[in-house]
Amino acid sequence: MYKLSNRTFYFKSLLYFYSGKILSRNHHVTIVGGGNEIGQSVALLLRTQPLISKLIVHDTVKHIPGIVLDLSHIPSNSAIEGYVGHDTLETAIHNSDLIIATGVSQNPGLSAKAAFNLNIEFIKTLAASAAKVTPVPFIGIATEPINILVPMAAEVMRNNGEYDPKKLFGITTTDFLKAQALYATDNGLNPENCTVPIIGGHSNETIIPLLSQTKPSRNLDPKKIEEFTAKLRSQELIANGMKGWSPTLSTAYGVSAFVRGILNALQCRPTILHAYVENNDFGTSYFAGLLSVDQNGAGEMQRYSNLTQFECDLLERSIEQLRKDVAKGKKILEFA
Template sequence: MNSLKVRQITRLARNFGTTTKNNFKVAVVGASGGIGQPLSLLLKRHELVSKLSIYDVMRTPGVFTDLSHIDTKASIEGFQCAENLPAALDEAQVVLLVGGVARQPGMKRDDLFNKNASVVEEVTTVVAAKCPKALFAIVTNPVNSCVPLAAEILKKKNVFDPKRLFGVTTLDLVRSRTFISEILKVAPSKVLMPVIGGHSGITIVPVLSQCKPPLKLDKEKTKKLVERIQHAGTEVVKAKDLDGGGSATLSMAHSAAVFTDALLKGLKGDCPPVKCSYVASDVTECAFFSTALKLGKNGVEKNLGLPKLNEDEEKLFCAAVEQLKKDIQKGVDYFKKKNKDDKKGKKC
């Protein structure tokens, strides 16, 4: 089905759904992928979403039609092909970027960034033009480098607002709560604990000393738990490799939906929620860092800063900071090089 046909379907879809004062338009970019489809399903069911806009470079008509049959109040729009991305994001209050290449077994994060940086660049440029006031949440990996890249693009367009750009790290918390609940034999919903830093490997710092209920493990078991949390993504990649390859999709979609729920509740203005997210920050030496945030009508209402760390967590924190500096610089360097190349191209 060509892009024109998708637009025709979209116009029909606009006749359905309801709009109330506290309902919002949410756009999912990469909606036909392994994360995008379950995420779109979860958002189609969300009570605060009045309009769901889905976009991808392929397979959008089928995903759109399938979602449009679901009997919830959110109306749905479907868009396909790059020329229709601006229409997909127009007037969105929340934009979720989940598109790009998934990590495969043996793939280094540098390789992943090189493949996904162009996706981040394209989408961020359209966000800057069509919905600069939207809360822009990036799920596309590697988050540690993609978010700084997006920030540089928004700065160039003179629309960067550090309160409105997020790297979604919720999956690290979701996994931590799951693993800890199994150890404590309690419901995951009962587990409260900050996970700070970034969103890969040693940049993920689970602050186990602040866990509620208290988690009492010896040094060796604590080390193993931290390592499992830090490398849980690889655990999924290896397991899925047995079935043809892939990375976390269902757990990531759930986590992105959890974070979107917090953003929407913040926009609504009732009891501003607190979530950890990777944002522009002056809490550490890193220009971007994930800590607990109070979310409100303009995005980040307040950065709650670093939690209390024990001696072992201080070491994890320092290691995370050093790696994050490199990851952040990678995003900045990509922007500088691309910007320089673009200028050279104009002179030719």
């Protein structure tokens, strides 16, 4: 161990952190996979969060002590700890209120299949260890592919100890923020005043922007709607095609926004988050959207009426793909 001592309700809830109305700051947050680029960026963004009393960074890479030392040079009232190695994972997440999984530190040139297999083992190990923590902590998974790995993590936890479906989340906040930024840019608006609901899943085949429900609304023609949807869905593919680079900064920002929301919920304040959770209300067992969260976990997911035919068609295809993704996540364990 290494120890060194927006207009929408969604964004308004995050601003409570700066209002000074803090009930308690005794929350421990652990970043598992804290040595990779996303993990380091998340740690940096969380280092000065006033509701975190202890920030823990865990990974199997040897440079964790250096990361912790670097972070300790940022003035903060919170303690910071670092752990290295598989055998320290259970110690690192013990007493955590929130565990964030960012993924495995990967070398350049690693194939998509090899990266997928590494992330499978990463989430299996984390989920099995997290199932032994009592009380059950909140768990946010930002490891790709989220559509597959979150259902897999749920099954691992069911088989290894405690599991609370209300406390396991796939972090899809980045999709919500990305749509907000793109919509504002396309329409010459202030992004802080824009809301673009996103439902479905977290892949280029399952992300569904509901442009019929945007605020402020714009009368977009069918071609513009199709172009926006294609652009939003293609961002990940474009990023993945840029060798030696991946969208770590926006992902880390989305993760940090998710963390702030969960901490807000733990403060018994009304919170709305965008996440991928176990939910049987939409024709599949897992679904992403805006949902209420309190200190006990996920609550109701927001529903929308008067969807366009284009959105209904996207939803139908998305649900079909989500069913396949969920089944794949559960099937992985049969060959473990």
